[in-house]
Amino acid sequence: MTARFDHAGISVPDLEAAVRWYREALHLTEEHTFAVPGTDLRGVMLRHYSGYRVELLHRPNAAAGPTPDGPVQAAGTLGYGHLCLAVDTPGEVDTEFARLVAAGAGIRMSPRPSPRTGARMAFVSDPYGNLLELIDRAA
Structure with missing residues (x-):
């Protein structure tokens, strides 16, 4: 495939x-x-x-699902966990994190080193609780 x-x-x-x-x-x-x-x-x-x-x-009468506090809690529920967006420029995770929070995103995990060696990450949520990850794999 x-x-x-x-x-x-x-x-x-x-x-x-x-x-x-x-x-x-x-x-x-x-x-x-x-x-x-x-x-x-x-x-x-x-x-x-x-x-x-x-x-x-x-859908007008859709039932609300769980709104996790962060990625660890999201992994405790089967199904959708988060949407990850890679940044283009080193150091941009911090800048984009701050910009999204200013635009109304919720803070879920401030910028920090990723468990993946050499990467930097952060998590925010959209206004409805859906998690969005920012990652810089070349940090």
Whole structure:
């Protein structure tokens, strides 16, 4: 099989507010919107200039899931744990962490060395509790 990563789908309670936050915080552009016929499911596909996508999904009566305090707690629940974004410039984890927190992201793990030798990482959460990791593998 030849495959490459395309996108991550995240269910959100307020589609329009989530689109605004992800567009502004992660510099994504709206690729397309959709609704699934015969259901109440709507979504928006957002794209980063580097190629990755985030699909925001909304169903009006969706049940809230667990909102972990950080990556260790997230690993205690099977399923989605976090979305990881690699930074391009050494030292950028700290800068992007501060920028995302200023944009309304929750602090989940301040910038620090990663358990992976030579890497630096941090975790924030979007306004809905979904974890986002920042990593610099060349730190």
